[in-house]
Amino acid sequence: MAGVNVKSEIKPLKRVLLHRPGNELLNLTPNTLEELLFDDIPFLKVAQEEHDAFAQALRDNGVEVVYLEDLMTEVLDQNPEVREPFLKQFIEEAGIRTDRYQKIIFDYLNDNYPNNKDLVLKTMEGINLTELHTDKSNSLVDLVSEASKMVVAPMPNLYFTRDNFAMIGNGVSINRMYSVTRNRETIYGEYIFKYHPNFKDVPQYYSRYNTFHIEGGDILNLNEHVLAVGISQRTEPDAIDALAHNIFNDETSPIDTILAFYIPNNRAMMHLDTVFTQIDVDKFTIHPGIMGPLTVFEITPEGEGIKVKEMTEPLEKILEKYLGLPVELIPCGGGDRIAAEREQWNDGSNTLCIAPGLVAVYERNDVTNKVLEEKGIKLVVIPSAELSRGRGGPRCMSMPIWRED
Numbered sequence: 360m361a362g363v364n365v366k367s368e369i370k371p372l373k374r375v376l377l378h379r380p381g382n383e384l385l386n387l388t389p390n391t392l393e394e395l396l397f398d399d400i401p402f403l404k405v406a407q408e409e410h411d412a413f414a415q416a417l418r419d420n421g422v423e424v425v426y427l428e429d430l431m432t433e434v435l436d437q438n439p440e441v442r443e444p445f446l447k448q449f450i451e452e453a454g455i456r457t458d459r460y461q462k463i464i465f466d467y468l469n470d471n472y473p474n475n476k477d478l479v480l481k482t483m484e485g486i487n488l489t490e491l492h493t494d495k496s497n498s499l500v501d502l503v504s505e506a507s508k509m510v511v512a513p514m515p516n517l518y519f520t521r522d523n524f525a526m527i528g529n530g531v532s533i534n535r536m537y538s539v540t541r542n543r544e545t546i547y548g549e550y551i552f553k554y555h556p557n558f559k560d561v562p563q564y565y566s567r568y569n570t571f572h573i574e575g576g577d578i579l580n581l582n583e584h585v586l587a588v589g590i591s592q593r594t595e596p597d598a599i600d601a602l603a604h605n606i607f608n609d610e611t612s613p614i615d616t617i618l619a620f621y622i623p624n625n626r627a628m629m630h631l632d633t634v635f636t637q638i639d640v641d642k643f644t645i646h647p648g649i650m651g652p653l654t655v656f657e658i659t660p661e662g663e664g665i666k667v668k669e670m671t672e673p674l675e676k677i678l679e680k681y682l683g684l685p686v687e688l689i690p691c692g693g694g695d696r697i698a699a700e701r702e703q704w705n706d707g708s709n710t711l712c713i714a715p716g717l718v719a720v721y722e723r724n725d726v727t728n729k730v731l732e733e734k735g736i737k738l739v740v741i742p743s744a745e746l747s748r749g750r751g752g753p754r755c756m757s758m759p760i761w762r763e764d
């Protein structure tokens with residue numbers, strides 16, 4: 360199975376991309392939490408156990424699990440000439456500007472991490488100044504600097520593989536991210552979609568070098584013809600315009616409609632998938648908090664360009680029109696405002712559909728989970744005490760590569 364095939368949110372999931380949370384979480388500190396988009400410091404050992412349980416539950420349901428770190432390692436193993444430019448680009452994008460430090464860090468990584476997998480994991484982890492053993496008498500900066508500080512920041516959000524690149528049908532959007540910290544993550548996507556034999560021929564609908572930001576949590580493949588994209592804290596309308604042009608201009612793509620969902624701009628609802636995910640052919644979970652403010656726009660091709668129309672019908676009717684059947688919206692928290700806010704904060708609406716009516720959910724959202732079960736949905740329940748501290752659920756932690764047609 361080379362390439363990618365994701366033309367639905369619910370059809371049987373065959374292959375999925377994950378990243379096992381690693382030592383990058385050990386470099387989160389109270390002062391860097393806000394900048395690194397965490398609300399607390401997860402206990403790594405337990406976060407890894409929970410993540411392994413997630414991966415195993417997917418395997419038990421017939422899904423092949425592929426890890427981001429392994430794909431990137433394969434790129435470097437199969438293309439040895441890429442190791443040096445990758446490292447140089449990584450160091451530049453980590454904000455290392457002086458020639459002296461660029462060389463110190465390049466030599467440190469290149470000499471101490473001959474094994475490509477170790478190197479890839481180290482780039483994710485970050486580098487503390489204490490590791491570099493610089494000769495302090497050679498530089499004023501080193502002499503006045505704190506002894507222990509991150510010279511290369513960690514990338515703790517990598518376990519949210521949903522966001523930095525996103526499959527759209529048989530193509531991919533390599534995203535320009537909203538935040539500095541997450542923009543560094545897309546370097547792995549750039550190299551995988553340039554060099555990996557399974558992915559190098561996949562059409563690219565967006566580039567990490569574009570100006571406007573867009574993240575995968577806002578991109579939902581409703582069906583072969585219809586894509587939904589959130590206008591959110593993380594995704595700008597200009598990026599959706601550009602994405603629409605590129606998709607409509609790809610003759611191989613059957614997508615003829617993009618629905619832009621304009622959701623409130625705040626951290627609790629950072630992406631469309633934090634408030635809205637599909638769980639069955641005719642069912643969606645939804646955070647009731649978006650129902651008032653939500654506006655939906657229809658984007659279709661017109662000549663060389665696009666046509667945009669605001670839709671006035673209620674959300675159920677809009678979905679019914681494009682999916683071709685009546686649709687039920689199931690409120691997170693069972694409709695109670697307090698339960699809805701609490702459980703949406705811990706990703707109660709952020710489910711990963713493994714097959715129609717079979718979804719992975721966080722264990723902690725018991726009010727929402729009970730409602731889903733009452734509606735006949737089968738749940739694959741994932742332990743979630745530590746993983747949830749990063750503010751993302753099962754959909755955020757997974758990027759489908761292949762769903763059955």
Ligand SMILES: NC(=O)NCCC[C@H](N)C(=O)O
Nearest residue numbers: 396519576630749750751755
């Ligand atoms: N699709 C998602 O909602 N992903 C969750 C991303 C959480 C991460 N801490 C972030 O703020 O980007």
